Amino acid sequence: MSATNTGISDRALAIASRVEAFVRETVTPYEMDERRDHHGAPTDELVMEMREKARAAGVLTPHILDDGSHLNQRETAVVLIKSGLSPLGPLACNTMAPDEGNMYLLGKEGSPELKERFLKPMVEGRVRSAFFMTEPADEGGAGSDPSMMQTICRPDGNHWIISGRKTFITGAQGARVGIIMAKAEEGACMFLVDLPDPAIRIDHIPNTIDSSMPGGHATLTIDNLRVPADQMLGEAGEGFRYAQVRLSPARLSHCMRWLGACIRANEIATDYANRRHAFGKPLVDHEGVGFMLAENLIDIKQAELMIDWCASVLDTGSLGTAESSMAKVAVSEALMRIADRCVQVMGGTGVTDKTIVEQVFREVRAFRIYDGPTEVHKWSLAKKIKRDWKAQQG
Structure with a gap:
């Protein structure tokens, strides 16, 4: 297999090209589809309809190959960027969160039996999944600090019993596969479970600023959930290690x-600025507008480079925790600037639902919070700076 001068294989570039064509031609017309839930997310009916079209087009779960192997992280990047050209693209192509991260984790750490039972239907795009880690802050539970975990699990014969509370569990409503983190005497553990289960009760699904993920971000109670011992992922006490396997690439x-x-939002804003006239000339000819679009190109390129650099680190086999923290901070902040400028360039139209620009703004604002807010990642990096300094002092 030959490679281009970018170091990305021809195979990955071809997959990315097919994904881009599918998203632009087939998915974008669904952006105005009214099949949405109470907080604006696409219904499962809409998701599955798009996925059948993705299956027919050969772009369903495109980052996982027919033999079960994954594209490497740099190749995954070129594919997932194209799937994101519409907020519906990752849903249609089965590259969305939390499923993409859950599939990665199971692919790396799951036993053959767990892969067959839980991973296979996820890769086939027939079910959605949820990752149960975060807990209610007002109850002292784990948020950005998983060591505060209060959900407990205890062995009972050939089963484990799990009890606790979880919050902001993306996609829990309607999910068929759950990965639950809980604390045992040995340390953190992870379990694969079938959903729904009567021992898992959804208490509340809030309306949130984002609306791209089916099932919302639920708060729920786990009340004496019985899980067969062979549905534990790996070994008891290894849950935090498995979490890092998932979280860094996720x-x-x-x-x-x-x-x-954001690339698509910038395309829309650029088109608007070239077509819309004010004060005798196109908006783009006004420096205040043209400069914002120029700054967007700079931020887009810097985000691309940061993603490629971090992906290269992960491809070396390193967990890349520090690198993924740097990428999360730099890229999320850059994307927020891009989305904000797109809204500003488009003025009143930018805050309406006539285009996806206002949704991208909302989604990226939420992205700065989930998977660790900017401040937590900076704090983690600052601790690493201190550790490295002490090590250098001998």
């Missing part, structure tokens, strides 16, 4: 998808 995948969305 943060980067968010950057990829939302970069695609």
Whole structure:
């Protein structure tokens, strides 16, 4: 297999090209489809309709190959960026969060039995999944600090019993596969479970600023959930390690998808600025507008380079925790600037739902929070700076 001068294989570039064509031609017309839930997210009916078209087009779960292997992270980036050209693209192509991260984790750490039972239907795009880690802050539970986890699990014969509370669990409503983190005497554990289950009760799904993910971000109670011991992922006490296997590339995948969305938003704003006239000339000829679009190009390129650099680190086999933190901060902040400028360039039209620009603005604003807010990642990096300094002092 030959490679281009970018270092990305021809195979990956071809996949990315097919994904881009599918998203632009087939998915974007669905952006005005009214099949939405109470907070504006696409219904599962709409998602599955798009996925059938993606299956027919050969672009369903395009980053996972027919033999079950994954594209590497740099190749995944070129594909996921293209899937993100519409907020509906990752849903249609099955590259969305949290499923993409959950599939990556199971692909890396799941036993053959767990892969067959839980991973296969996810890769086939027939079910959605949820990752149960975050807990209510007002109850002292784990948020950005998973060591505060209060959800507990205890062995009971050939089963484990799980009890606790979780919050902001993306896609829990309607999911068929759950990955639950809980704390045992040995340390953190992860379990694969079938959903729904009567022992898992959804208490509340808030309306949130974002609206791209089916099922919302639920708060729920787990009440004496019985899970067979063979549905534990790996070994007891290894849950935090597995979480890092998932979270480092998952943060980067968010950057990829939302970069695609911001590229499209910038296309829309650029088209608007060239067509709309004010004070005797196109908006783009006014420096205040033209300079914003120029700044967008700079931020887009810097985001692309940061994503590629972090992906290269992950491809070396390193977890890349520090690198993914840097990418999450740099890219999410850059994308926020891009989305904000697009709204500003388009004026009143930019804050309406006539285009996806206002939604991209909302989604990227939420992205600065989930998978760790900017401040947590900076704090983590500052701790690393201190550790490295101490090590250098001998």
